[in-house]
Amino acid sequence: MTAPDTHRTIDAVWRIESPRVIAGLARIVRDVGLAEDLAHDALVAALEQWPQSGVPRNPGAWLMTAAKHRAIDLFRRNKLLERKHEELGYAIDMERQTAVADFEAALDDDVGDDLLRLVFTACHPVLSTEARVALTLRLLGGLTTDEIARAFLVSEPTIAQRIVRAKRTLAKERVPFEIPRGAELVARLSSVLEVIYLVFNEGYSATAGDDWMRPALCEDALRLGRILAELAPPEPEVHGLVALMEIQASRARARVGPSGQAIVLNDQNRALWDQLLIRRGLAALERAETLGGARGWYTLQAAIAACHARARTAEDTDWPGIARLYDELAAQAPSPVVELNRAVAVAMAFGPAAGLALVDGLTSEPALREYHLLPSVRGDLLKKLGRLEEARVEFERAAALTRNTRERELLLDRARGCAVG
Numbered sequence: 506m507t508a509p510d511t512h513r514t515i516d517a518v519w520r521i522e523s524p525r526v527i528a529g530l531a532r533i534v535r536d537v538g539l540a541e542d543l544a545h546d547a548l549v550a551a552l553e554q555w556p557q558s559g560v561p562r563n564p565g566a567w568l569m570t571a572a573k574h575r576a577i578d579l580f581r582r583n584k585l586l587e588r589k590h591e592e593l594g595y596a597i598d599m600e601r602q603t604a605v606a607d608f609e610a611a612l613d614d615d616v617g618d619d620l621l622r623l624v625f626t627a628c629h630p631v632l633s634t635e636a637r638v639a640l641t642l643r644l645l646g647g648l649t650t651d652e653i654a655r656a657f658l659v660s661e662p663t664i665a666q667r668i669v670r671a672k673r674t675l676a677k678e679r680v681p682f683e684i685p686r687g688a689e690l691v692a693r694l695s696s697v698l699e700v701i702y703l704v705f706n707e708g709y710s711a712t713a714g715d716d717w718m719r720p721a722l723c724e725d726a727l728r729l730g731r732i733l734a735e736l737a738p739p740e741p742e743v744h745g746l747v748a749l750m751e752i753q754a755s756r757a758r759a760r761v762g763p764s765g766q767a768i769v770l771n772d773q774n775r776a777l778w779d780q781l782l783i784r785r786g787l788a789a790l791e792r793a794e795t796l797g798g799a800r801g802w803y804t805l806q807a808a809i810a811a812c813h814a815r816a817r818t819a820e821d822t823d824w825p826g827i828a829r830l831y832d833e834l835a836a837q838a839p840s841p842v843v844e845l846n847r848a849v850a851v852a853m854a855f856g857p858a859a860g861l862a863l864v865d866g867l868t869s870e871p872a873l874r875e876y877h878l879l880p881s882v883r884g885d886l887l888k889k890l891g892r893l894e895e896a897r898v899e900f901e902r903a904a905a906l907t908r909n910t911r912e913r914e915l916l917l918d919r920a921r922g923c924a925v926g
Contacts, residue, residue: 511556514564519548520647522565524732526572527644528619531682534576537626538672541644543579547571620645621736622682624729627671628697631678636671637700639664645732646704646725656722657707658714694737698746698803701729705750710909717767717911723754734789744793745804751786752810755779767915771819783814805834824854841870849882857889877906881916888923897923 523544530540547568561567627641642648642656650668654661685693708722730747737743759773790811793804800808809830816822831847844867852860864883873879884899900920904913 511560512552514560515548515551515555518551518560518564518568522568523548523647524620524623524645525565526569528623529569530572530576531623531626532619535682537623537640537644537675537682541672543572543576544568546575618684618736620732621684624697624733624736625684625693626675626680626682628693628700629675629680630693630696631680632671632674633667634699634703636667636674637696638703639667640671641700641729642704642725643668645729648725656719694740694742697733698742701726701733701750702746702803704729705753709753712908714908715765715910717761717765717909718757720757723750723757726750727754739796741793741796741798742801742803744789744796745801745807748786748789748793748807749803749810751782751789752807752814755782755786755814765911767911769915770813775817778814786814787811799837800833802834802838805830805837809834822853824850828854841867841872842876845873845876845879845882852886852889857886861886861890875906877903877912877916879903880906884919884923888919893923896920 526544526547527537527540530543531537534540534543550571551564551568555561623644624641627644628637632640638657639653642653643650648656650665651661654664657664684690704722705726708719708724708726711717711719727747727750730743730750734743734747755778756770756773758779759775759777760768762768786807790804790807793807794800809827812823812827812830828847828850831843831850835843835847845864848860848863848867851863861883864879864886867873867879868883880899881903884896884903887893887896887899897920900916900923904916904920907913907916
C-alpha cells in the first residue's frame with residue numbers, strides 16, 4: 506500500500522474509531538479535552554508508523570492501545586495519579602504501581618456505555634447550541650476543525666474557538682462523564698436529539714452558500730443517530746429521529762438537478778428515491794411507535810415524512826392525513842413554523858384558499874418576519890389562486906431573505922413565472 510493510500514486508510518479509521526477511543530479515555534481521565542488530546546497522540550503515532558509497518562489487522566484496538574500507553578505515561582509524570590487516588594477512594598500512600606495497574610484495567614473494561622456518555626457530555630445544555638454542534642461533530646463525527654467550518658460556512662478560527670471554549674466550560678462546570686438518570690435523562694436526551702437534528706437539517710437544506718444540500722452533514726447526522734439508537738434502544742424519540750432522517754435522506758438524489766439546481770418535493774422524480782433508506786426509515790418509525798406512549802416531536806415528523814414516502818406519485822399523497830398529523834404536532838409543540846407547515850398541508854388537502862387564510866394569520870408573527878419560507882408559501886398559494894402579481898412580489902421577497910444561492914435562483918425563477926402579459 507502506498508503512503509497516500511495508507512493516509513487515506515488512517516483518515517477513514519480515525520473517523521470510525523476516534524469516538525470510541527475518546528469515549529474510553531474520557532471515562533477514565535474525566536476530561537473530554539484531555540481524552541481528545543490523548544487520542545490525537547495515538548493518531549500521530551499511527552501516521553508515523555503505519556506507512557512503514559502497514560495498517561494493523563485491528564486498527565481501532567491499535568489506536569486504543571497507543572492512547573492507553575500515552576495516558577499511563579502522563580499519569581506517571583504528573584499529579585493526575587494522586588487525583589485518581591482520591592477519585593477511587595484509595596489511601597494517598599498507596600503504591601503508585603497499584604494505581605497504574607487499576608488504570609490499565611479500567612481502560613480495558615467494556616466500553617459499551619462510553620459512547621453514550623460522550624454523546625451526553627458533548628451535548629450538555631451548559632454549552633451553547635453552536636458549541637454543542639461543533640464539539641459533537643469533532644468528538645463523535647471525527648471531523649476536523651476545517652471540515653466543520655466549511656460545512657457551516659464560518660471561519661476555521663471561529664469553530665476552533667467554539668470547541669476550545671466548550672471544553673473549558675465542561676471542565677469549569679465539572680460536568681460529569683455519565684449517563685443521566687430519571688427526569689434529567691429526558692431533558693438531556695432532548696439536547697442530544699436537537700444537535701443531531703440541527704446537523705442533519707443543515708445538510709438537507711443548507712441555510713447559506715452555493716449548494717442546496719451538503720450530503721456529508723446528512724451522513725454524519727445519520728451515523729450519530731444510528732449509534733444513539735443502538736445505545737438507547739428503549740427511547741422512542743431516538744428511533745423517531747432516525748426514521749425522519751432516513752426517510753428525508755432517501756430523497757437526496759432527487760432534490761438536486763444536473764446543474765445543482767433545487768428541485769422541490771412535488772417536482773421530484775420519485776424513481777430516484779432510495780428505497781433502502783425508506784425501508785429503514787419506516788422500520789425505525791414502526792419501532793418508535795411500538796415502544797408506546799404519545800408520539801413525540803420527531804416521531805410525528807417521521808410519520809409525516811412516511812406519508813410522502815409511501816405515495817408513488819405526488820398526487821397519491823395523503824394530504825388530509827398529513828394535515829391531521831400537523832394538528833397533532835401543533836397541539837404538542839405549537840410554533841409559527843409548525844403552523845406554516847400545517848397551512849401547506851391544509852392547502853394541499855382542502856384547496857389554496859383554505860391554506861392562504863391560515864398563512865395570512867401568520868404574517869404578523871415576529872418569529873417569521875425574516876423567515877423566507879413564509880413569503881415563499883404565500884406566493885405559491887397566491888399563484889394557484891391566479892393572483893400572479895401578488896405572487897411575484899412574495900417570491901421576490903422570499904428570494905431576498907434566503908442566504909442560499911440555489912434557493913434564491915429557484916424563487917426568482919418562480920417570480921419570473923408569474924409575469925403577467
